Amino acid sequence: MFSLIRGAWTVLLHMFHRRVTVQYPDAKAYVPPRWRGRIILSRDPDGGERCVACYLCAVACPVDCIALQATEDENGRRYPEFFRINFSRCIFCGFCEEACPTYAIQLTTDYEMGEYKRSSLVYEKEDLLISGTGKYPGYNFYRVAGLAISGKDKGEAKDEEPPVDVKSLLP
Amino acid sequence: MAKMATIYIDNKPYTVKEGDNLLHACLSLGFDIPYFCWHPAMHSVGACRQCAVKQFKDENDTLGRIVMSCMTPAVEGTRISIDDEEVRAFRKSIIEFLMTNHPHDCPVCDEGGECHLQDMTVMTGHSYRRFRFKKRTYRNQYLGPFVNHEMNRCIQCYRCVRFYRDYAGGRDFGAFASHHHVYFGRHKEGALENEFSGNLVEICPTGVFTDKTFKRHYTRKWDLQTAPSVCVHCGLGCNTIPGERYGLLRRIQNRYNGAVNGYFLCDRGRFGYEFVNAERRIRQPLMKRSSLPVPREEVMQHLSRLIYFGARVIGIGSPRASLEGNFALRSLVGEDHFYTGVSAMDARLLEKIIMVLAKGPARSSSLAEAGAADAVFVLGEDVTNSAPLLALSLRQSVRLKPMEIDKRLHIPEWDDSAVRNAAQQEKRPLFVATPYRTKLEEVSTQAYHAAPDDLARLGFAVAHELDNRSPAVKGLPKKLHTLAEGIARVLSQAEHPLIVSGTGCGSEAVLESAANVAWALCRKNRSADLCFAVPECNSLGLALMGEGSVSDAFKAVHDGAVDTAIILENDLYLRAETEDVNSFFDKVRNVIVIDHSVTGTASKADVVVPAAAFAEGDGTLVNNEGRAQRFYQVFVPDRDIEESWRWLRDIMAASGRPGLKHWTGLDDIVQAMSNSIKAFKNIAESNVPAGYRITGQHIPRQPHRYSGRTAMHANISVVEPKPPEDKDSPLSFSMEGFSGQPPAGLIPRFWAPGWNSVQALNKFQSEVGGPLTGGDPGQRLFEPVQESTVSYFDEVPGAFSPRENELLLVRVYHIFGSEELSAMSPCIAESAPGPYIGLKPEDAELFQVSEGRDVRISINDKEYSLPVKYLPELPSGVGVLPAGLRGLEGLELPAWGRINNQAKG
Missing domain, CATH: 3.10.20.740 (Ubiquitin-like (UB roll))
Structure with a gap:
């Protein structure tokens, strides 16, 4: 009898405690900016696709859930022809982001990805590509690479000398 | 030792x-x-x-x-x-x-992941850039359809020029400029002229030279599914590693075989693979009565009705199909109704080659042995174009002369620049006798151009000089006699002389004379080798299997004894005159074609069945040396494509013929073949059985870092499919399995920890540059008969005499275009010349035609109109026509052609 009253009393006291339960989805928990959530593909400051289809994210992925195919535009700029992430396999480890040499692939703070069908968790490039630079503003891979693309000729990248004149013998 | x-x-x-x-x-x-x-x-x-x-x-x-x-x-x-x-x-x-000058390119560089510079950088431990100044840059050049140029990445190691100029004998590539501006390229933009330019891709330790065809559908090395394979674009049987991703064949890389191709491939072999991905591929069974592809079951039913027991069925095999495919066809139709499907002329020539190699005392030489010969006599074969890598080997044999000088001067043979300096222009003897000027003459001691009959006479004369018992040549001009004497003297002084000939001239007499020379040398106790170039990847294997050319098959049809003809991976229009082929198709009620690409023959067929191309199936090919080499399936093709032998086995089972074979996999066919054909008695020895496992594991076709397994099919189904099973080999279509070094014949790729580039090969050899660990793969099917009693060929042809108003037309080969399969690849087709007729300018004047103008010429009562090309070094009275080029297929040469000089274009 006494234990029943004690139990009721404890419950009653809890009414005056601070609430731990968050009223999701009306209220949302704090997510740190480095949270490893839904993966996106970003664009460089000029608006071009950052991904150069180097396959490093795919090979770094421990569950092999990234598949892509490289292709090139007429000026030699490489980009993915398709880029697919199977989120039903993804473990959000962030290795892809770490491997990415161009800051293209990034993990975001979004975690609300529940679906009724597994196949809806397969994201193609159009689902992944955002219009901004994401977490890393300013970086533009092709401005530091030696490859010539449209709008950036040989010798115009950062820290490059103009192309060598092969016919000159001057020092 | x-x-x-x-x-x-x-x-x-x-x-x-x-x-x-x-x-x-x-x-x-x-x-x-x-x-x-x-x-x-x-x-x-x-x-x-x-x-x-x-x-x-x-x-x-x-x-x-x-x-x-x-x-x-x-x-x-x-x-x-x-x-x-x-x-x-x-x-x-x-x-x-x-x-300091290497660009920040790795993510967009095709060499990345298999880059020697990356490997070496990691190996030395350099990891952080301290250099704060600017990077040197270059402009790139267009180097043709095969090789991409990205000069910024160069580290000035000079390997490219050393290969291109010193090793392969190219001239249109070099080092330019000075100090830290040194530039490797051509004097001006343009396609690289050398036939071995593709090797720059593997030679270059960084990404300056990369594969341009690969670039169009780029995949990293770690994502390529690979298996050991054999090149199908000529008779030499170079070993290759084709790579596949997402069902598309992506590239060909060299697979080292110390006895065959060593470190290099020719451009036809490296870039000819694109026909596998071409639009022309047959991917589903087709029937004439329906415009849509037909389901497999329906085709099987139809075929079993056609090939019922008692139906008169003939089979026409193919020199570009595997031994197993041909053998399955031969088993289905019976030995008497099987025709090899080569032209009548090729059948004669190949039969002669086999007789010479199997009965005579001279050994058939491998490519590696050809490169070590100390005197070479090329008789009637343009090796640079018909068997390119043989030409590369011969170029090395010529260079061996310096080695003798070095011994005297105490220069080690690996000190390359000192060796070249000491040797200057000294060469080992190489005599080239061909109808037209060939590229190998650049390094030859002496060259001779004549009609095939005259070449044979030279050969016979040399043999007679070496051994009196060999027949003498009557009425030999003094000049030719001196030449023959000179060649005979040099050959008899050599320890390992090599005689090279082949089917190129289309002359049996040339082959006979080459055999006589080699035999005469053998009888003088020289270990003389013979090397015959054959037209296709399995020409010799097929000739060992059966007789009967396309013409014999036509004859059988005309005698009215045939209801159905099964044609295996063969385009008859390349084997005989168009009219003959057409009348054959008119006579035969049912034509069944098993092939991988749409050809003239396939479009005439009643039923077309999709066969596997080399990368999609298993099989065995016999190269010009008589070496049986196994090639393995690289990937599982889509839909109904299957190996020919599998189709034939199923047809056999469905039709209920008495010779029903219970073949489950390739091993059963190989076993049956070695039991029933004497020449293939030893063939199973080189074959690793499908049940072979290392510590209970398969050998994986995919590298251990293969990526995207759980995403590549996710657009079709999120449920990952089970990897396909391979019943025919110890390899698996998976990344799981034995991770160490497999036996030499089963190496799917060269990779070792810390060595991601092709240089990992060092780890697979018993000694660097030597044979692969455990011996080079392949099984030689014939060895020379030591105490051979075979007598010399004694039919010396008469001297060639030009005819008035007529030309003797012989075939001229082009590395790009003369071979059927590679010609279906866009980059090879782009490099192929158009049809032409080559004439001596004096002859052209006689016929009142000039270079570039069309000339009408009738051959076997058929008229052709072709533009004239001057070839000053042709013998007079002889003209050349390119082999295998569009519009000239099926023409049997040499033949006489009459010039209708009144017609001018």
Whole structure:
């Protein structure tokens, strides 16, 4: 009898405690900016696709859930022809982001990805590509690479000398 | 046996070959020393300073001095340190220097992931850029459809020029400019002219030269599914590694085989693969009565009705299909109704080649042996175009002369630049006798151009000079007699003379005379080798299997004894005159074609069944040496494509013929073949059975880092499919399995920890540059008969005499275009010349035609109109027509052609 009253009393006291339960989805928990959530593909400051289809994210992925195919535009700029992430396999480890040499692939703070069908968790490039630079503003891979693309000729990248004149013998 | 020496590496004794350079010795022992300019086939120049080691005077010397291991010979008691701190710092700083100008390109560079520079950078431990200044840049050049140029990435190791100019004999590529501006390219933009330019892709330690066809559908090395394969674009049977991803064949890389192709491939073999992905592929069964593809079951039903027991069925095989495919067809139709499907002329020539190799005392030479011959006589074959890698081997044999000089001067043979300096223009003897000027003449001692009959007469005359019992040639002009005498003298002085001939001239007499020369040398106790170039990848294997050319098949049809003809991977329009083929199709009620690409023949067929191309199936091919080599399936093709032998087996089962075979996999067919055909008695010996496992594991076709398994099919179904099973080989379509080194014939790719580039090959050889560990794969089917009693051929043809108003037309070969399969690949087709007729300018004047104008010529009562090309070095009265080019297929040459000179274009 006494234990029943004690139990009721404890419950009653809890009414005056601070609430731990968050009223999701009306209220949302704090997510740190480095949270490893839904993966996106970003664009460089000029608006071009950052991904150069180097396959490093795919090979770094421990569950092999990234598949892509490289292709090139007429000026030699490489980009993915398709880029697919199977989120039903993804473990959000962030290795892809770490491997990415161009800051293209990034993990975001979004975690609300529940679906009724597994196949809806397969994201193609159009689902992944955002219009901004994401977490890393300013970086533009092709401005530091030696490859010539449209709008950036040989010798115009950062820290490059103009192309060598092969016919000159001057020092 | 080479003299051995004990050397001390980091105070531990090792036994190595005395006189080898230390880099070669250390790599052979399994040590990792970084290097760039050294290449096992091109030896040392000491240009890159990367392979430094520390050498000590004796065991008391603690100071030591840094030397380049590639330039230091291993002698008894040499003491070196690879691990010394100072020398490690030296090697690291060399890489740092090389990297000051190297662009930040790895993510977009096709070499990335299989880059020797990346591997060496990691190996030396250089990881952080300290250099704060600007990077040098270059403009790139267009180098043709095969090779991409990205000069910024160059580290100036000079390997490319050394290969292109010194090894392959190219002239349109070199080093330009000076100091740190040195540039490797052509004097102006344009396609590389050398037939071996594709090797620059593998030779270059960085990404300056990359595969342009691969670039269009680029995939990293770690994502390619690969399997050991054999090239199908000529008769030499070079070993290759094709790579696949997402159902598309992506590229061909060289697969080292010490006895066959060594380190290199020709451009036809490397870039001809695109026909596998072409639009022309047959991917589903087709029937004439329906415009849509037909389901497999329906086709099987239809076929079993056609091939019921008692139906009169003939089978026409193919020299470009595997032995197993041909054997399955032969088993289905019966030995008497099987025709090999080569042209009547090729059948005669191949039969002669087999007779010469199987009965005579001369050995058939491998490519490696050809490269070591000390005197070569090429009789009637344009090897550069018909068997390109043989030409590369012969170029090396010519270079061996300097080696003798070096011995005198005490220059080690690996000291490449000193060797070349000492040798200057000295060469070993190479005599070239062909109807037209060939590229190999650049390095020849003497060249002779004549009609095929005259070439044979020269051969017979040489043989007679060597051995009196060989028939004499009557009425030989004095000049030719002197030439024959000279050749005979040189050949008889050589220890390992080599006679090269082939089917190129279309003349049996030429083959006979070549055989006579080799036999005469053998009877003088010289170990003379014979090397015959054959037209296709399985020409010799097919000729060993059966007789009967296309013409014989036509005859059988005309005699009215045939209801149904099964044609296996063969385009009859390339084998006989169009009219004959058409009338054959009119006569036969049902034509069944099993092929992988749409050809003229396939479009005439009632039923077309999709066969596997080389990368989609397993099989065995016999090369020109008589070496049976197995090729393995690289990937599982889509839908109904299957190996021909599998189709034939199923047809056999469905039709309920009495000869029903219970073949489950390839091994059963190979076994049946070796039981029933005497020539293939030993063929199973080289074959690793499908049940073979290493520690209970398959050998994986996919690298252990293969990516995207759970995403690549996710757009179709999120449920990952089970990997396909392989019933025919110990390889699996998976990344799981045995991770160590498989037996030599089963190596799916060259990779070793820390060695991601093709240079990982060092780890797979018993000694650097030597045979693969466990012996080079392949099984030779015939050996020479030592006590051969075979008598000399004695039918010496009469001298060639030109005819008025007529020309003797012979075939001229083009590396790009003359071969059927590679010609279906866009980049090869782009490099192929158009049809033409080659004339001597004097002859052209006689016929009143000039270069570039069309001339009408009638051959076998059929008129052709072709533009004229001047070839000043042709013998008079002889013209040349390109082999296999569009519009000239099926023309049997040599033949006489009448010029209708009144018609001018």
